[in-house]
Amino acid sequence: MAEKPLTYDKAYAELEQIMTDLQADKIGVDELTVKVKRAVELITFCSQMLRSTEDEVGKLVKKLGLA
Amino acid sequence: MAEKPLTYDKAYAELEQIMTDLQADKIGVDELTVKVKRAVELITFCSQMLRSTEDEVGKLVKKLGLA
Amino acid sequence: MAEKPLTYDKAYAELEQIMTDLQADKIGVDELTVKVKRAVELITFCSQMLRSTEDEVGKLVKKLGLA
Amino acid sequence: MAEKPLTYDKAYAELEQIMTDLQADKIGVDELTVKVKRAVELITFCSQMLRSTEDEVGKLVKKLGLA
Amino acid sequence: MAEKPLTYDKAYAELEQIMTDLQADKIGVDELTVKVKRAVELITFCSQMLRSTEDEVGKLVKKLGLA
C-alpha cells in the first residue's frame, strides 16, 4: 500500500483514509477485515519505529515488509 | 452452503435483490420456495461472516493493546 | 390433474382467463361444464401448491432461527 | 329429441334463427307448424341442457368447497 | 275441396291472382262465377288451414308450457 519509506505521516494519513472510508460506508465487509488488519499493521509499525534505535529502524522496516 | 467464492458483499447484494423482489411481490408462488431457500442460505452465510469477521477484528485490536 | 409442467402462475393465469371469459360471456353453455371443471382443477392445483409451498417455506424459515 | 350431436349453442342458434324468421314473417303458414315444433324441441333441449349443466357445475363447485 | 297438394301459400297466391284479375276488368261474366267460386274455395281452404295450423301450434305450445 504505502510506497518505499513509510513515514509516520503517511501511516497516519492511511489510517485516516481507512476511517473516512469506513465512515462513508465505502468498504464492504469483505474488504473490512483487510482494512482493519492493515490499520493494526500500521499502528504496530509506528509503535515499534517510535521505540527503536537508529540502527534498528532499517531492519524493522525490512522485517515488517511495509517498506 | 455458498457455491464457489461467495463473498459477503456478493451474498448481501443477492439477498437484497431477493428481498426487494419479495417486498414488491414479484416472486411468484412457483419461485417462492427456491427464493426463500436461497434467502435463508444467504442470511445464514452473512450472519456467520459478520460474526467471524467481528471475532477476527476483535483479536487484532486486542493484540495491539499489548503492543 | 395438470398435464405436463403446470406451474402455479400458469394455472392461475389460466384460471383468470376462464374467469374473464366467463364474465365476458365468451363461454358457450356447451363449453361451460368443461371450463368449470378445468377451473375447479386449477383452483385445486393452486390450493395444493400453496399448501406445499407454505409447508416448505415454513421448514426453511425454521432453520433461520438458529443462524 | 335432438338428432345426432346437437349442442346447446347450435340448438340456440337455430332457435334464434327461427324466432327471427317468425318475427320477420319469413315463415309461411305451411312451414309454421314444422318450425314451431322445431322451436319447441329446441327450447326443451336447451332447457334440459341448462338444468343438467347447472347440476354438474353445482357438483364441481361443491367439490371445491372441500378442496 | 282442394285438388292434389294444395298448400296455403299456393292457395293464397292463386287467390291474390284472382283478386288482381277481378280488379283488372279482364274477366268475362262467364268466367266471373267460376273465378269467384274458385276464390271462395281458396279462401275456405286457407281458413281451414289456418284453423288446423292454429290448433296444431296451440298443442305444441301447450306442451312448451309444461316443458
Added chain:
Amino acid sequence: MAEKPLTYDKAYAELEQIMTDLQADKIGVDELTVKVKRAVELITFCSQMLRSTEDEVGKLVKKLGLA
C-alpha cells in the same frame, strides 16, 4: 231463347257486332228490324245471365261469411 250453348260472352260479342253494324247505317230497314230483334234477344239473354250470375256470386260470397 238462346240456341244451344250460348254464353254471355258469345252473346255479348254478337251484340257488339250488331251494334257496330247498326251504327254503320249499312243495314236496310228489314234487316234492321231483324238485327234489332236479335239484339234485343241477346240483351235479354245477357240480362238473365247477369241476374243468375249475381245470384250465384251472392250465394257463394254469403257462404264465405260462414266459413
Added chain:
Amino acid sequence: MDERRVFTLSQVSTAIKQRIEEATGGQAYWIRAEIAGLKVKNHAYLELVEHKGGQKVAVMRAHIWNSAYQRIRSELGAEADNILKDGVEVLLLGRVDFHLVHGLSINIEALDLAFNIGEMERRKLATIRALKEDGLYNRNRFAPMPMVLQRIALVASVGSAAYADFMQHLQHNERGYRFHVRVFGSAVQGDGAAAELRAAVGAIDPRLFDALVLVRGGGSKLDLEPFNDLELARLVAAFPKPVLTGIGHDVDTSVLDLIAKEPHKTPTAVADFLVDKASGFEIALTSMLDKVHGLVLEDFSMRRETLSAYAEMVRTRPVNHCQLQRGRLHTATGQLAHRVQAKLHTEGQVLENHRARLTTDPLRWLQQVKRAGLEELSIKLGLVANKQLQLVALQLKGLRETVNLLGPQATLARGFSITRAQGQAITDAGNLRPGERITTTLAKGTVHSTVESIEQHG
C-alpha cells in the same frame, strides 16, 4: 620677557579646576559613551569613547569609586557583566572631576540599565525588521510539522546544564520512545557565541533531521544577545525543518524564539514537547484504531439489524403472499360459482323469453295477420264481383238503349214510315207500278193502300 607672567603648574591646574567647577557647578551630567579599557582594582578605571563613522571622536578617562561600583553592580544585577565590559555603550551619570595630579576624569556615579536594555530591544527590532524585509520572518513557521519529530539536530553547549536536561528528558521518557539526536556544539553566550551558533546551524544537513532544536540554560537578559543576531536568525528562519527553541528566559524572548516554529521556555519543555508529540501521535493512532473498531462494530450491528429485518421478512412475506393468493383463490372460487350461475340464469331467461314469444307470436300471427287478411279478401271478393256485375249491367242497359235508338221504331216515332210492297221495303218509287198494293208502316199502326201514280225524284 619680564612682562611674561609665569604660573606654576599647580596654579594653572588650580585655575582649570576652578574654571571647571565654576562651569559645572559640581553638577552631574547624563553622558552617553562606550566603555573601553575597563580595569577594576578596588576602584574601577576605564576610558569613555565616542565613535562616529568608525573613528574615535572623543575619549575621556573615567573612574568608578569602589562604593559606587558595588552599588552599580548590584543595581545591574544579572546584567552587570553584560554591561560593565568593553565595547558596551552606556548611559552614565557622571561629574567632571579634575584632579591636580591625575588630571581630567569622569567620576561615574550611576548607570542607566534601561538604556542598555532599550538598546538591545532596538537592535532586536531592527533584526526583526530586516527579517521581515527579507521575507524570512515567518518562513520557519510555515515549515511543515511532521507528526513525530524523532531525528533531532541539537544545537547546544555540550556539557551545559541545558544540554544535560534536554538529553535527560528526551532519552529517559516514560513511554520508551527513542530519539535520534545529533549534537552540534556551540557557545551560547558571550562574545563570539553568535558566530559559533551560525557555524553550528550552517553545518546541519536538514534532510537528515526532522527538527532543529536550539537550547540554552538560563541567563540574563542581555545574554540573549546572540540569539538576536541577524545572520543567525536568517539561517534559522530559512531552515526547512521546524525549529524548536528552549533558550530559557522567563520574561524575554529572543528573535529566534519569535521566528521558530516551536518556541519553548526551557530545554526541558522542548524535550517534553517532543515526547508528548510522539505520545500524542501514538495515542491518536490507537484511538483511531479504536474508532475504526467502533465503526466496524457499529457497521456490523447495523448490518445485523438489517439481516434480522430481512430474516423477519423472509419469515412473514412468503406466508402473507401465500395467504393473499389463497384469498384470491377463494374469491375466484366464489366468483366461479356466481358467474356460472349468472350465466346459466341469463341463458335461462333468454330461453324463457323465446318460450314466451313462441307461445304467443305464431298464434297471434295466424290470427291477426293471416285470418284478417283472408277476411279482408272475402269482403273484397264480394265487392269486386258485384262491381263487375254492376258494370256489366250498366253496359247492357246502355246497349239496350242504343238498340232502341237505332231500331226503326224510333225513326217511325218521328214521323217517318216504311213502305213495303210484296213484303219488300220500297226505297225507289221506280220499283212500283200504279195500282200496286202497298203497306205503310207507321209508328203506330199500318196503312194498306194502292199506288195511284208515281213520281221519280233524283
